[in-house]
Structures are given as structure tokens and as C-alpha cells.
């Protein structure tokens with residue numbers, strides 16, 4: 001038994017079923033140990049892929065995603081994924097190796113400082129003490145931010161476990177468990193409200209709190225009884241079915257007309273678990289909205305920069321209590337008198353309100369969405385397709401769209417879909433996983449097609465081929481179909497919109513990955529709200 005075994009035991013005790021990793025000298029004992037353990041050790045083809053996979057895994061399961069890499073170049077390759085997880089508040093643990101302690105700061109092979117991965121926090125494991133892992137796990141769960149753990153080679157192999165005091169680590173656990181299970185939500189009875197007020201409930205992904213995916217699906221049943229109209233941030237889309245008239249849809253620059261009009265005209269905004277980023281409150285309306293925001297129901301800090309979405313929700317009863325209390329305060333007012341303009345179609349609003357016909361690109365995206373199951377989990381990358389998917393999709397379920405919202409990372413979508421797929425497998429989430437990409441971003445982590453192929457992951461991989469990096473210029477593309485052939489992934493090339501339906505049916509009826517290259521014309525995006 002050495003420290004590597006202790007780490008493996010810890011991961012298993014903490015229900016880690018899958019790790020996304022790439023080997024190297026300084027992390028090899030742990031990497032090899034993983035391969036011999038019951039944990040699935042998924043070898044990626046580039047460490048960036050592993051960090052996006054861990055992120056995708058965390059987003060769908062609402063639990064911790066773990067990635068692992070060696071020192072130096074392995075660690076630097078994790079950086080974009082860690083930053084993406086940080087910006088979107090995703091629970092990721094990155095474990096990296098390091099040379100033996102006696103070589104640190106001695107210009108040893110691959111040796112360099114590794115603090116750059118400590119975006120939220122990081123631990124340098126200077127003794128074989130598992131409490132570093134306990135702290136890191138509690139922190140990533142409580143803050144929903146990625147945490148880095150850096151372990152020197154000699155510590156991994158350390159057989160002297162005398163420094164680990166089980167008693168002290170138990171105490172730590174108790175303490176952290178208490179922190180985890182906080183008091184839940186509470187409502188201030190002296191809320192300064194007026195029954196003539198026009199309230200809005202603005203919901204962000206913090207509402208997912210510590211809930212399992214299955215419980216997250218049930219939030220809709222509670223929210224649909226709300227007497228107060230609901231708008232959401234992008235990561236919370238689908239937490240209430242967007243087909244429900246009480247849901248005004250997404251707020252912000254790419255938000256719906258309905259939600260944006262309402263947030264401007266309402267008197268008070270009850271904010272649940274939204275970080276109030278500039279995506280949600282763009283500069284032009286920010287100062288008009290901020291004074292209306294009330295965080296009291298969840299006792300959130302009210303500040304200009306609210307970095308941490310609330311994770312105060314421990315179970316569905318917490319959300320029920322919140323809705324019931326707000327309903328009691330506002331319940332006797334007919335929601336229809338609250339000026340919700342039901343004639344505004346929340347779908348397509350930007351495009352339609354411009355009276356603009358769809359172009360080839362968005363028509364094809366629309367056709368794809370219309371042929372997929374409504375509850376499919378879509379991952380998108382960064383580019384025009386991201387916006388078209390967002391504008392054209394009506395989210396009926398939470399996590400319908402998983403995207404790099406705050407970082408806008410090209411190269412996120414394909415590996416994220418792999419993490420999502422493994423999350424679905426591990427947690428019995430029976431949903432189709434679809435990765436929609438631009439032809440630029442797709443190439444940034446194209447090597448992960450090998451990971452998909454190796455594990456025969458049923459993912460529909462779509463590449464929107466417009467030979468264009470949106471406003472930034474043209475791109476010459478390789479033959480994506482030949483590349484898919486090389487990875488032994490079944491594939492097709494689609495130029496006619498009418499071929500989309502049958503190809504999606506073919507994918508749905510099979511049990512293997514399928515790559516569709518969809519030729520499309522470049523199309524300018526509709527104007528943003530509040531430009």
C-alpha cells in the first residue's frame with residue numbers, strides 16, 4: 001500500500017466512476033493504478049480534451065468530473081479546460097504530477113511552477129495526506145469551481161502513511177459535511193414587497209445546488225406552480241419548460257424579447273443562483289436592473305460581481321418552500337395581468353422581429369433540431385452555430401444545451417460531449433448526446449474522435465461546414481469524411497437540407513457514433529438585443 005492506493009480508495013469512496021487522463025512520467029504510478037482499479041480510466045488524445053470532458057461530465061451529473069495529466073506540458077494543456085470550467089462554475093478536479101520533491105525548482109526535466117492551474121484554489125501535496133483531496137473535493141462541490149491537486153512523484157510512491165491521521169481527516173469530513181448541508185434556503189418574512197409590485201423570478205444554474213440529475217429534472221414540477229413569471233440565465237435554460245407560458249425564456253444579449261422586456265419593466269427581481277454575468281445583464285441594461293435585484297430568498301451576497309452561484313439548495317423541498325412563500329405573497333394576483341405579452345414568440349424572436357428570412361445555415365440548424373428528440377443533450381462549440389442553436393432551440397429539459405457560455409472556448413464542444421456521454425452512462429441518464437460544431441472549432445480537438453471511436457460512444461457529431469470562421473475570415477478545411485474514415489467512424493456528407501431527416505433517423509436507429517458534415521452557406525447573425 002502506498003499513497004497512490006490511498007488516492008484510488010478515496011476516489012472510489014467518493015463515487016468517482018470515470019477519470020479522463022493522459023499518461024506521463026511524473027503521474028505514471030497513479031495512471032497505472034487507475035488502469036488496475038474499477039474506475040474507468042479514459043485515455044484521451046490531448047490533455048485539453050480531458051479537462052473539457054471532466055467539465056462536461058460534471059455539468060450533466062452535477063457532481064465532480066476528474067481529469068489527470070503529467071507535469072509540464074501535460075499540465076499546461078489542461079489550462080484552457082480549467083479556465084472554461086472556472087468561468088462557467090463547473091466542479092472539476094485536475095490531478096497533475098510533479099517531479100520528486102528533491103528536484104523541484106532545480107530545472108529538472110518538465111519542472112516548472114504549476115500554480116497557473118489554481119484558478120480558484122489548488123493544493124501542493126507535500127506529504128502523503130489524503131486530507132488534501134478531501135479539502136479539494138469539498139471545495140469543488142461547494143464552490144462549483146475547478147480545483148487543482150499537484151502531487152510530486154515521490155509522494156505518489158510514499159509507503160510511509162504515518163502522517164495520515166484517520167481521526168483528523170474524519171474530523172475534517174464532519175466539518176465539511178456540515179458546510180455542505182447548510183441551512184438550505186430561508187425566506188425573510190419582512191421582505192419589503194408590495195402586492196402591486198410586478199415581480200420576476202430570475203433563475204440561474206445555482207438552483208441545481210447539490211441535487212442529482214434526476215432531481216434537477218423534477219424542479220420543473222415545482223416551478224410550474226409559480227405565480228410569478230420566470231426568466232432564466234443560459235445555463236439554467238430548461239429548468240422550467242420553455243413551452244410553459246410562465247417561462248419568459250432567456251435574459252440577456254441573446255435573450256428573448258419577452259424576458260428582456262419584462263426584466264426592464266418589472267419592479268423587483270428575485271434572483272436564485274444567477275451569477276449576474278454580463279451575458280445575463282449586458283452593460284446597457286445592467287444599471288437599470290441591478291437595483292431591482294433581491295437575493296434575500298437565498299441570502300445571496302448582493303454585489304455587482306456575484307461570482308458564486310448559490311449552492312444552498314440541498315433538496316427539492318428547499319425550492320418548494322421558496323415558490324410557496326413567494327406564491328403566498330403574490331398569489332392572489334392574476335398572472336395574466338402582469339403584462340406578459342403572450343403574442344411574442346419566444347423562439348426565433350431576434351430573427352423574426354427583424355422580419356428576416358432564415359438563411360441556409362440557420363435553416364439547416366433548425367432542421368437538425370426538429371429531427372432530434374426534444375430532450376437530447378446538445379453540446380455546442382463557439383461560433384455562429386452556437387447562436388443559431390440557442391435562438392432556435394426551445395429547451396424543455398435542464399442541460400438541453402451545454403456550451404462554454406462565459407469563456408466561449410472553441411474546441412470545447414466535441415470533448416465536452418464525450419464527458420457528457422460518460423456521465424449519462426455512469427448515472428443511467430437515458431438521453432441522446434449530440435455535438436454540434438463549426439468547421440473551425442471542430443478541428444481544435446478533432447483528435448478526440450479517436451476516444452469516441454475507441455469506446456464506440458453513441459454520439460451524433462455534426463460539423464457545420466461553411467468554410468468560415470464567422471466574422472473572422474475563411475478557413476480551408478480538410479476532407480472531414482476521410483478523417484472520420486481514418487478514425488473508423490461512420491459518416492456522411494450532406495449538402496441538401498432534405499437529407500438531414502433520414503440521416504438523423506439512421507443515427508438514432510443505430511448504436512454507434514455517426515459524423516454528419518453539413519455543408520452550409522455563411523450567414524450573418526441577427527443583431528443582439530441591447531446592441
Ligand SMILES: Cc1ncc(C[n+]2csc(CCOP(=O)(O)OP(=O)(O)O)c2C)c(N)n1
Pocket residue numbers: 381382383384385386408409410411437438439440441442464466468469470472
Ligand atoms: C480557442 C478560441 N480561439 C478563438 C476564438 C475566437 N472565435 C470565436 S468564434 C470563432 C470562429 C468560429 O468558427 P467555426 O468554428 O467555423 O464556427 P461557425 O461560426 O462557422 O459556426 C473564433 C475564431 C475563440 N472563441 N476560441
Ligand SMILES: [Mg+2]
Pocket residue numbers: 383438439440464465466467468469470
Ligand atoms: Mg465555420
